[in-house]
Amino acid sequence: MWRYALYLLAAVPALAGFARTEQSVQLKHGQNAVTLTFEADQRIRKAKPHCDCTTVSIDNNRLVAQVDASKFEGQVEKTIDATTADGRTTRLTMRFTVPAALNLSARTLQWKLGEAPRPQTLRISIPKGSPVQRVTEASLSGSDFDYDPRKGSRPGEFTVTVTPKSTAKRTLNRLMIDTDSTDPRFARFIIYLQVKK
Secondary structure, rough: OHHHHHHHHOOOOOOOOOOOOOEEEEOOOOOEEEEEEEEEEEEEEEEEEEOOOEHHHEEEEEEEEEEEEOOOOOEEEEEEEEEOOOOEEEEEEEEEEEOOOOOOOEEEEEEEEEEEEEEEEEEEOOOOOHHHHEEEEEEEEEOOEEEEEOOOOOOEEEEEHHHHHHHOOOOEEEEEEEEOOOOOHEEEEEEEEEOOO
């Protein structure tokens, strides 16, 4: 039996492949770039990333991918199609997690047209290691909602209760959450407040 297996291995030419086609990385707060290396068992002819945020360089059988992670938060997946010398194209997948600077219970608070104008509460907390130390202000653009910002019972917690003045017509306002971060990406977070059909 083992002789037959050896015969098959000798008779079938090896197919080109990558040692790993998927890689995952956990980023740290403030880490704006991800660099990952993929290696094939033969020369890589070309590579096509599927996002403008990704650049690639090829050195024979090594592909180095760099992703600009500055505009992402949470779980992110980016892919590249790499073609080896034998003409095979392999999809390479990069998964990374960008830690949130602020944990928000929602990015949008919504009410249905004509429903009772009930209050909704946005909960905010600051994760450990965040570039944000405290929420400095909550302010509203527009005049279609009432809001009540409050500090939480624990450090780093904050709540804002928002109530539409009326749900008789469609409306869109913004709630701005300002922080003490010196990084402009984390200085202001915008929550949309919407009455919709």
